[in-house]
Amino acid sequence: MAANDHEHGDSLLVGGEHRPPAVAPLSFLVPDPKDDTSLEGPESVARETEETPLKSLRRSTHAQVLRSERLFHLSLRLGGLFILLLFATVLGVSVVEAWPSIEKFGWSFLWSSTWNPHRHIFGAWTYLVGTFWVTGIALLFAIPIAILSALFLSDYAPKWLVGGVSTLMEMLAGIPSIVFGAFGIIFVVPLMRDHVEPYLANTLGRRFDFFAGDAMGYGILSAGLVVGIMVIPLVATVTRDSLVMVPRETVEAAYALGSTKAEMVYFVKLPAVVPGIIGSVILGFGRALGETMAVLLLIGNQASVPASIQDVGYTISSLLANTFTYAVIDPLFSAAEIELGLILLVISLVVNTVGRELLLKLMGGRLAGSVGGG
């Protein structure tokens, strides 16, 4: 019969292709002697033809399958191992290269504020403080704006606006930082110098020295704000994604209990996405901490501890970008700079680990590690 012709087919391809001939044209009109009913015919044919090639495949290539499986596992393991190796190499090379400085200055490297290549005295304090000022200003500026814009996009924006704005936001996160740096020089610096900083000095600055100063434009304020602009899309995108994932039932339950839209957002949605927000803030922190080019262009690169928000400063990454090519001519100088890089690495490791733990606790283990890798 038609089905028997194809039983010899030894490839899956034939088995898959032969369906129309399996149900031979008009074959249901001629009752098969083996079949009791005409309906059973095609079913049994299908079972037979699908099973045969599969069986033969399993039988003939059992060893091959095992081998390829093992190969696959091995390559996966190598991939994983490579990451570990890479991390160990970066850490190991950094420690070895930084060793002269670690050995000479010990822990006091962290809180000594003298950095004088000419006299071979190195201390990280000024750069640590500068780094934290820029990161702090950036996050203080970015987080509220990012959360508000995420809420607007997830719950309030008209549908035609959501797609466009979301895409724009994601594109904003991909713009190279030098572009933001240039934007900072031509827009933010004059704005700060001519308007914001004089205003701050004349209002808050009269009471608190922290806001006073000579308006210069360049400094921790401009650098922090521009880095903040770069962090906003990062925090906003992750927050919006978690807001969208709040179950519809929860939202509807809140409405059913008589809450207004604002109450629903504030009492139901926001608490539900706190872990997402924390995760995104950790991402933003990592970005702000390591941001180099935009900061270098705007911070004023002066190794002094800022006493006012209008002061200039220096961050670890911008110091490395400015002077590392020169530092290589002096082993202790370059060791000190590499130790600074090592400190940056450790800080971001600690923040990421703490953030992850916090997330796990808040989510009760539900979101194991899906957010917060910075």
Add this chain to the structure above:
Amino acid sequence: MSFMKRTAGAVALAGLVAAAGVGQAGAADLSISGSSMLFPLEQVWSQAYMKSHPGTHISVASTGSGFGISNAANGNITIGASDAYLTRDLKKRYPALVSIPVAFEDTQVIYNIPGLSKGAKLRMDGPTLARIYMGKIRFWDDKAIRAINPDVTFPHSRIKVIHRADASGTTFVFTDYLAQTSKAWSDEIGRDLSPAWPTGSGYNGSDAVVAAVLATPGSIGYVGLGWINEYKLSSMALKNLDGYYVVGSVKTIQAAGRAALHDPSFPDDFNQSMVWKLHGKDVYPDANFEFWMVSTSLPGSTMKEVKNLIVWALTKGQKSTYTVKTGFAPLPFAPLKPRLNKILNHLLPGNSLDIQSGG
């Protein structure tokens, strides 16, 4: 240590490949890397030289003087370009390096003082400039500044000190002037490509310094001759050793260079600053040689190519269409010749060269 060297080598290689895109090192392949200040001149030189000497390939990269010095010493590049001479420390660390002067440059002090009358010509001396850069003089109408400029009325505005943030030869020449004229500066900060600035704000590159000075009312900064010419900036007249106030220009820089070359106490390996110590009415006190650093351990065939290139650069290469156009003052060949002879035929190994013939 070996780790350090290897890493530096890798960085150097990466830099070269990225900047020049040249991989193979044939006999006639020369690589010049270092000073960002010399870079424009090296570019026009390499174009012209490759045109007149087919078969020689020169790749040029701007990587900073410190990079040029260290990588010329360990053989990663053929010639290291530097704005700074080899100080005693560097000479000790890299004993094989020989420095060859290839052009004149200078560092000039620029300013942006609101409310200053248009034609006002400012004068400045070393100790006052040092006190400004140490943050001890904070207003433009300070009596020290007024004493040097009796006929200028200054506004009572804060001085905003602007300096380079990256390691720079311009900074070296500038701090050299301060260190030689002010004891306080010499004791506390010293001369360096990247000193520990006591005050002010730093910017990466001379272009950024010019931009910051132009944008910041009350600011003071420093850049080289090329930037002054390009942006038509007005610079301060600096007090020289004989008490004259001189504005930097091709003429006054050459006067300084001539004085240095005619000074018998000036060392033949040029490892001394030409800032300040020179006498003369027209001598600008903050001028400097630009250097090429060549290692004595270069292989013979490369050394021959390098010597040819040096002789060409110091003769035909000094035409003002090359030098003045890119912001340098040409070297006078006649007083330079005997010293150049010593460098090429005694300090550097290889066959002796008749430098009369030129390139």
